[in-house]
């Protein structure tokens with residue numbers, strides 16, 4: 001069976017009975033710098049592949065998800081880089097829970113796309129912005145954008161549902177620089193499936209383990225803590241910063257400024273062997289970047305411009321990466337109402353309060 005068809009089955013369970021398209025672009029494995037800073041004598045390298053998903057309906061892109069899968073000596077690390085929506089979901093159609101779609105895409109990656117000879121880590125930063133992947137979508141007044149706090153809860157719930165993919169869980173943690181332990185706990189699901197703790201997954205020892213931070217904490221693309229890690233290296237403080245000190249100092253950095261809630265999620269466990277993959281097409285990093293740039297350089301601000309940009313994207317995607325998915329979810333879903341006023345970006349520096357709207 002083609003690996004892609006597994007996404008069909010997984011997505012059909014959470015999509016309403018409409019005819020969606022899923023675009024799935026996977027790159028070849030490419031060597032990269034090591035995920036953590038190591039000593040100069042360590043010449044080993046890590047490698048990564050990216051997965052870029054776009055879900056669309058009636059020729060308009062709705063949701064994008066970008067995931068990196070790193071292979072290093074000790075771990076397979078799945079870094080969930082960016083999730084974004086365009087806000088052009090048709091208001092006359094049964095709604096889709098995007099959190100469930102993202103969860104199923106991650107489930108499919110864990111089940112069918114990870115090398116399983118090592119422990120698996122899932123990492124992500126929840127940092128709310130009006131747009132990440134679809135240029136101009138921030139200007140769409142119908143786009144539903146979660147606040148910082150809502151986004152942390154959204155990801156907690158999304159990851160919590162992945163418990164069944166692991167044969168055992170070693171660690172599962174949420175860290176919010178600057179937030180008390182009680183505050184962090186308030187973001188976690190009320191009936192969690194995973195054994196959540198407050199902290200991070202990057203240390204093996206006790207909480208006060210003085211092991212240095214920069215050799216344990218991975219550096220990912222667009223990582224809000226990357227600049228701080230690089231600063232520590234530049235300042236030659238590599239050997240002086242302990243785990244506790246790292247998080248204390250991090251919270252005073254601009255990326256984690258007061259009033260911003262950045263959730264740093266980590267999950268580590270083992271995954272049982274699954275069926276081997278067939279039909280596992282991949283493209284080069286350069287091809288993937290060019291395709292991804294079509295969304296990043298398109299214009300998703302209005303329905304007609306989004307239609308045009310979606311078509312530009314679809315016309316460039318190799319045919320094997322375009323997958324038809326018919327949803328089967330028939331549970332009646334209550335129509336959504338925006339209860340709280342949202343702030344919409346009209347253009348740089350200009351904002352207005354949004355009126356209460358119905359969807």
Ligand SMILES: CC(=O)SCCNC(=O)CCNC(=O)[C@H](O)C(C)(C)COP(=O)(O)OP(=O)(O)OC[C@H]1O[C@@H](n2cnc3c(N)ncnc32)[C@H](O)[C@@H]1OP(=O)(O)O
Nearest residue numbers: 082083084085097098099127128129144145146336337338
């Ligand atoms: C690692 C990272 O990617 S972090 C960055 C995340 N991305 C961003 O910040 C980019 C901008 N944000 C977005 O594009 C979106 O907010 C996303 C992708 C984060 C989530 O998409 P959503 O459409 O809000 O997700 P979803 O469909 O799961 O809905 C979440 C909640 O919002 C509600 N909702 C969704 N759309 C609407 C709407 N138009 N009106 C009212 N409520 C709505 C849902 O009912 C659900 O509520 P519940 O939690 O009570 O069930």
